[in-house]
Amino acid sequence: TYSRALEIHKQHLSPMVTAYFQKPLLLYQGHMEWLFDSEGNRYLDFFSGIVTVSVGHCHPKVNMVAQKQLNRLWHTSSVFFHPPMHEYAEKLSALLPEPLKVIFLVNSGSEANDLAMLMARAHSNNTDIISFRGAYHGCSPYILGLTNVGTFKMELPSGMGCQSTMCPDVFHGPWGGSHCRDSPVQTIRKCSCAPDCCQAKEQYIEQFQDTLNTSVAKSIAGFFAEPIQGVNGVVQYPKGFLKEAFKLVRERGGVCIADEVQTGFGRLGSHFWGFQTHDVLPDIVTMAKGIGNGFPMAAVVTTPEIAKSLAKRLLHFNTFGGNPVACAIGSVVLEVIKEENLQENSQEVGTYMLLKLAKLRDEFDIVGDVRGKGLMIGIEMVQDKMSRQPLPREEINQIHEDCKDMGLLVGRGGIFSQTFRLVPPMCVTKPEVDFAVEVFRSALIQHIE
Numbered sequence: 399t400y401s402r403a404l405e406i407h408k409q410h411l412s413p414m415v416t417a418y419f420q421k422p423l424l425l426y427q428g429h430m431e432w433l434f435d436s437e438g439n440r441y442l443d444f445f446s447g448i449v450t451v452s453v454g455h456c457h458p459k460v461n462m463v464a465q466k467q468l469n470r471l472w473h474t475s476s477v478f479f480h481p482p483m484h485e486y487a488e489k490l491s492a493l494l495p496e497p498l499k500v501i502f503l504v505n506s507g508s509e510a511n512d513l514a515m516l517m518a519r520a521h522s523n524n525t526d527i528i529s530f531r532g533a534y535h536g537c538s539p540y541i542l543g544l545t546n547v548g549t550f551k552m553e554l555p556s557g558m559g560c561q562s563t564m565c566p567d568v569f570h571g572p573w574g575g576s577h578c579r580d581s582p583v584q585t586i587r588k589c590s591c592a593p594d595c596c597q598a599k600e601q602y603i604e605q606f607q608d609t610l611n612t613s614v615a616k617s618i619a620g621f622f623a624e625p626i627q628g629v630n631g632v633v634q635y636p637k638g639f640l641k642e643a644f645k646l647v648r649e650r651g652g653v654c655i656a657d658e659v660q661t662g663f664g665r666l667g668s669h670f671w672g673f674q675t676h677d678v679l680p681d682i683v684t685m686a687k688g689i690g691n692g693f694p695m696a697a698v699v700t701t702p703e704i705a706k707s708l709a710k711r712l713l714h715f716n717t718f719g720g721n722p723v724a725c726a727i728g729s730v731v732l733e734v735i736k737e738e739n740l741q742e743n744s745q746e747v748g749t750y751m752l753l754k755l756a757k758l759r760d761e762f763d764i765v766g767d768v769r770g771k772g773l774m775i776g777i778e779m780v781q782d783k784m785s786r787q788p789l790p791r792e793e794i795n796q797i798h799e800d801c802k803d804m805g806l807l808v809g810r811g812g813i814f815s816q817t818f819r820l821v822p823p824m825c826v827t828k829p830e831v832d833f834a835v836e837v838f839r840s841a842l843i844q845h846i847e
């Protein structure tokens with residue numbers, strides 16, 4: 399069956415989406431933090447699908463609620479009301495500070511950010527949108543303008559530039575740099591960054607101001623930021639930087655958007671939302687992935703004022719947004735996060751994992767950096783700590799494959815795909831972290847031998 403599956407995949411599924419491993423995985427079953435393949439092998443899932451399975455694969459309580467709702471009502475379209483939608487809206491808004499109380503339900507992170515961009519322009523009456531270099535906000539043609547991870551972009555025929563031009567008036571500000579110093583592990587490590595990686599907050603602010611000033615007619619509509627850049631390889635900003643950036647954007651009449659697609663729902667441990675870790679209050683928050691534990695759903699939350707600005711100017715509709723099954727799942731995911739203390743677990747087990755992994759950085763010259771917060775951790779691989787050049791892709795591929803063959807699935811990120819991402823379901827335990835770190839260490843030893 400395995401070779402037949404590969405054949406079908408090759409013939410009928412787009413080559414645009416590449417398989418994650420040289421020997422791709424054919425997955426049959428999932429249970430909490432574990433996945434099982436066609437040959438009965440089990441894998442500890444330290445990537446949660448892609449940062450999506452927040453409370454565990456096929457969580458029994460989530461399954462039970464989903465099945466109950468499937469038997470009752472599947473679909474209505476958002477123009478009809480139904481109890482799961484109202485129950486969910488109340489529960490979600492209770493988790494956000496005033497005045498973030500108005501919810502739009504959609505189906506994916508890209509859709510959520512598309513809508514947020516529209517809101518920012520409708521509300522500010524301005525055009526320009528700012529995002530960071532290295533940002534990932536989605537893959538729809540419109541939002542691709544904000545995404546700044548090169549491999550997701552396409553050169554159009556000569557003279558037309560990059561695909562980002564489909565979304566005009568987007569400017570990319572400075573990024574957190576892949577060797578950002580402001581990681582919580584800084585206190586327990588000797589810094590080995592090259593000097594140009596260690597830019598202070600002031601320098602970033604200066605660059606950010608330059609970006610705002612180059613924006614055509616300085617007509618800033620909105621500014622998008624991930625509280626920690628995920629796809630770019632778990633990149634953090636210097637302390638206080640985002641707060642200052644929000645202020646500069648607001649001075650120019652723009653609205654600030656926190657993309658919580660990866661960082662929300664307790665994953666960062668210390669707070670429920672990533673923006674809270676920066677002590678900022680966004681005007682719009684977008685969320686997806688972990689919101690439905692793998693079921694397609696997403697949301698945009700904003701202020702009544704911004705919601706009104708958009709409603710005044712257009713009718714917006716989404717066939718599947720606010721689907722009854724999605725809403726029922728969204729509600730039970732929030733209940734499970736609370737009942738099982740998963741945010742606290744992210745904090746405790748995440749800190750434990752960060753400290754354990756930091757030791758690998760001291761042990762191996764090819765581990766250039768270990769950083770992150772809660773259960774969102776990046777391990778950046780370099781040729782050596784002096785040069786800080788990324789480890790060649792083939793070598794990283796091999797370590798990745800070896801981890802998989804030893805039963806551990808981890809993610810990848812960064813411009814050169816040089817950062818391993820460890821982002822397990824939030825129910826992960828310390829013994830599982832011990833197993834993961836041991837597997838990762840064995841793969842590194844195998845590599846240098």
Ligand code: PMP
Pocket residue numbers: 505506507508509511534535536537624628629657658659660686687
């Ligand atoms: N924002 C962020 C921060 C993301 O990581 C992603 C997906 N990787 C998206 C938006 C887009 O989400 P989706 O794939 O659901 O469209």
